[in-house]
Amino acid sequence: MDLQHELKQRTTVFNAFWQRYLKKGQPTALYDAVKHLPMGGGKRLRPCLAMVACECVGGDPKKTLPFGAALELMHNFTLVHDDIMDKSLLRRGLPTVHVKYGEPTAILAGDFLFARSFEAIHELAVEYPLFKKLESELIKCILTICEGQQLDLEFEQRKMITEKEYLEMIAKKTGVLFELATHGGAVIGGGSKQQVDGLTKYGMCLGLAFQIWDDYLDLSSDVKTLGKDIGNDIRNGKKTLIAVHCLSHATGAQKKLLGRIFGNQKASEAEVKQVFQLFKDLGSVEYARKLAIQYNKKAKDALHVVKDSQAKQLLVDLVDFSIQRAK
Numbered sequence: 001m002d003l004q005h006e007l008k009q010r011t012t013v014f015n016a017f018w019q020r021y022l023k024k025g026q027p028t029a030l031y032d033a034v035k036h037l038p039m040g041g042g043k044r045l046r047p048c049l050a051m052v053a054c055e056c057v058g059g060d061p062k063k064t065l066p067f068g069a070a071l072e073l074m075h076n077f078t079l080v081h082d083d084i085m086d087k088s089l090l091r092r093g094l095p096t097v098h099v100k101y102g103e104p105t106a107i108l109a110g111d112f113l114f115a116r117s118f119e120a121i122h123e124l125a126v127e128y129p130l131f132k133k134l135e136s137e138l139i140k141c142i143l144t145i146c147e148g149q150q151l152d153l154e155f156e157q158r159k160m161i162t163e164k165e166y167l168e169m170i171a172k173k174t175g176v177l178f179e180l181a182t183h184g185g186a187v188i189g190g191g192s193k194q195q196v197d198g199l200t201k202y203g204m205c206l207g208l209a210f211q212i213w214d215d216y217l218d219l220s221s222d223v224k225t226l227g228k229d230i231g232n233d234i235r236n237g238k239k240t241l242i243a244v245h246c247l248s249h250a251t252g253a254q255k256k257l258l259g260r261i262f263g264n265q266k267a268s269e270a271e272v273k274q275v276f277q278l279f280k281d282l283g284s285v286e287y288a289r290k291l292a293i294q295y296n297k298k299a300k301d302a303l304h305v306v307k308d309s310q311a312k313q314l315l316v317d318l319v320d321f322s323i324q325r326a327k
Contacts, residue, residue: 034112036101049182049318060189114142166241213323234272245282
């Protein structure tokens with residue numbers, strides 16, 4: 001199966017649908033800022049996951065489109081505000097919204113995307129009790145993401161955190177949106193409780209593998225490939241799994257090096273490379289890679305509840321893609 005072809009087919013359908021939430025309007029600056037990130041690219045993984053999960057249980061994937069739009073709008077809202085908090089300069093190879101339009105307008109653009117997500121979910125053509133359930137789960141997901149983002153910010157100020165704390169943070173910040181995508185797709189598709197539970201677990205494990213790999217890419221890729229400013233996590237002192245592992249295993253001069261550079265906003269490119277080399281030397285990069293593979297396997301194992309099909313194989317291929325991608 002050609003994964004990219006299959007994803008492109010579904011992405012094309014989704015993009016045609018969610019254009020209605022990104023129309024022009026007045027004031028022009030606000031609407032341009034709202035469209036900047038969504039129209040600048042993105043994998044559309046979350047709406048695609050909802051579609052494929054729905055297919056896996058025998059449902060019509062087009063019924064998930066409003067739900068997928070709500071997820072994607074919410075995802076972009078979190079990215080706009082995340083970039084402001086992280087002082088990021090690039091996203092998807094473009095200037096971040098706050099860099100191009102200013103921080104006040106970027107905050108409003110994020111709020112606008114947030115509101116649009118609820119407009120989208122209200123277009124779901126499902127029975128009212130099911131709509132209320134999915135809307136409630138979307139609200140709970142947003143609250144959880146906020147908790148995860150706050151933990152991420154607080155961890156930057158702490159010298160040490162545990163691996164357990166890190167995993168809890170990324171489960172809240174990233175995993176829950178993947179989890180909701182596959183959960184909602186399975187529910188909309190009319191899946192059994194066992195199928196819904198299995199696909200829900202799949203989504204969380206995929207999200208964890210995806211985030212661990214994303215942290216790795218932010219440290220090891222290049223700006224042209226990744227589309228955002230690399231080394232930002234080192235300068236911000238972000239407690240990625242790689243950093244958590246390294247900080248807990250460093251000794252002597254290694255600790256001094258980390259104390260001088262890790263979390264130093266003015267660290268040079270050469271200093272960033274020194275820290276990344278230490279991450280590799282202490283086996284932290286390899287440790288993260290292996291853990292991502294473990295979550296890869298857990299995600300695949302969770303799919304035993306659905307029959308073999310092209311849709312199921314696509315979910316398997318998506319897990320592999322999550323830890324093989326270059327951006």
